[in-house]
Amino acid sequence: MNTILRETGTIKAVRIHSFGGPEALCLEDVAAPEPGPNEVLVRVHAAGVNPFDWKVREGECGPLPLPRTLGCDFSGAVEALGEGVTDFYVGQPVFGHCASGGAFAELIAVPVANLAPKPSAMDDIHAAATPLCGLTAWQALFDLAEIRPGQKILIHGGAGGVGSFAVQLALRQGAWVIATASTRNLYFLRLLGAKQVIDHTTTRFEDVVKGVDMVLDLIGGETQDRSWKVLKLGGRLVSTVSEPSQHKALICGVRARKVQARTSADQLMLLGDLIANGEINVMVEKILPLFHAPEALEMSRCGHVRGKIVLTIDQR
Numbered sequence: 525m526n527t528i529l530r531e532t533g534t535i536k537a538v539r540i541h542s543f544g545g546p547e548a549l550c551l552e553d554v555a556a557p558e559p560g561p562n563e564v565l566v567r568v569h570a571a572g573v574n575p576f577d578w579k580v581r582e583g584e585c586g587p588l589p590l591p592r593t594l595g596c597d598f599s600g601a602v603e604a605l606g607e608g609v610t611d612f613y614v615g616q617p618v619f620g621h622c623a624s625g626g627a628f629a630e631l632i633a634v635p636v637a638n639l640a641p642k643p644s645a646m647d648d649i650h651a652a653a654t655p656l657c658g659l660t661a662w663q664a665l666f667d668l669a670e671i672r673p674g675q676k677i678l679i680h681g682g683a684g685g686v687g688s689f690a691v692q693l694a695l696r697q698g699a700w701v702i703a704t705a706s707t708r709n710l711y712f713l714r715l716l717g718a719k720q721v722i723d724h725t726t727t728r729f730e731d732v733v734k735g736v737d738m739v740l741d742l743i744g745g746e747t748q749d750r751s752w753k754v755l756k757l758g759g760r761l762v763s764t765v766s767e768p769s770q771h772k773a774l775i776c777g778v779r780a781r782k783v784q785a786r787t788s789a790d791q792l793m794l795l796g797d798l799i800a801n802g803e804i805n806v807m808v809e810k811i812l813p814l815f816h817a818p819e820a821l822e823m824s825r826c827g828h829v830r831g832k833i834v835l836t837i838d839q840r
């Protein structure tokens with residue numbers, strides 16, 4: 525796909541005009557965004573796919589204004605600076621997160637607080653795969669649960685986007701990590717370093733795990749319901765999916781919260797350094813061109829991605 529920005533002032537973008545299934549996605553020419561004050565215009569090289577993208581497409585994230593360009597994670601290079609921006613330079617490699625969308629496009633305009641310099645040792649694919657999942661794992665483990673060395677952590681959905689970051693970050697903190705996945709991903713969890721792996725298709729985790737300090741629930745529903753009994757008194761349950769019952773938390777003597785990931789340039793920089801130093805590996809299962817966005821979102825929607833899916837955007 526070639527950009528036609530120079531000729532017409534438009535760019536290619538994957539957008540929705542109404543909520544729905546894969547048929548709601550359109551690859552179309554739209555006016556190129558312009559950076560406002562304290563914003564940076566980024567030429568997108570790669571965009572990470574998250575469950576959030578198909579949830580937005582289906583209208584699960586509320587009545588957002590339409591039309592909307594999907595995609596919230598990106599990596600690329602600074603194309604232009606808005607008024608007042610002094611911390612970045614044109615041509616600088618950057619990566620970032622923008623919850624309001626716009627990353628499935630050739631250009632995105634984002635506030636400076638939403639992006640960080642991309643270390644040269646991290647390529648665009650792995651940088652684009654990092655922001656939302658890395659930030660969510662970081663904020664759940666460190667900001668909400670405040671995990672400490674030696675603690676026992678159970679991660680439901682350890683093989684997915686958030687899970688693969690969480691397993692590695694918790695291990696790096698010195699925690700004893702137990703993670704669940706289906707049969708095909710057990711070896712992958714072992715490679716990530718999990719000390720105990722549980723096949724959720726054959727084993728009920730509560731039959732083999734007890735006394736954990738923290739449950740990171742990336743699945744919700746009955747998985748969350750069955751998690752209360754494995755927590756020790758004073759433990760923490762953090763879910764990315766649904767608000768845990770405060771009534772049940774009180775009865776079990778634990779604390780429970782839903783994490784709502786927020787953009788943090790500082791945490792993006794810390795994650796970038798860990799990745800560049802080889803302390804954390806970013807797992808990418810599939811790389812597809814931008815025009816395969818419908819297929820990428822359907823893969824994500826199936827709920828069995830190993831690590832991440834990333835879309836690439838052709839450069840001029």
Ligand SMILES: NC(=O)c1ccc[n+]([C@@H]2O[C@H](COP(=O)([O-])OP(=O)(O)OC[C@H]3O[C@@H](n4cnc5c(N)ncnc54)[C@H](OP(=O)(O)O)[C@@H]3O)[C@@H](O)[C@H]2O)c1
Nearest residue numbers: 575660681683684685686705706709724764784785828829
């Ligand atoms: N609140 C927030 O700010 C926030 C931020 C990020 C993500 N989220 C949400 O958090 C959830 C996880 O996100 P993600 O990016 O990690 O999703 P993902 O990449 O799609 O990962 C899903 C993983 O879950 C595993 N899985 C599916 N069913 C399972 C089960 N019953 N037990 C254990 N594992 C199971 C799958 O592995 P197998 O195929 O091996 O089962 C897959 O690897 C999504 O619902 C997402 O929308 C919320």
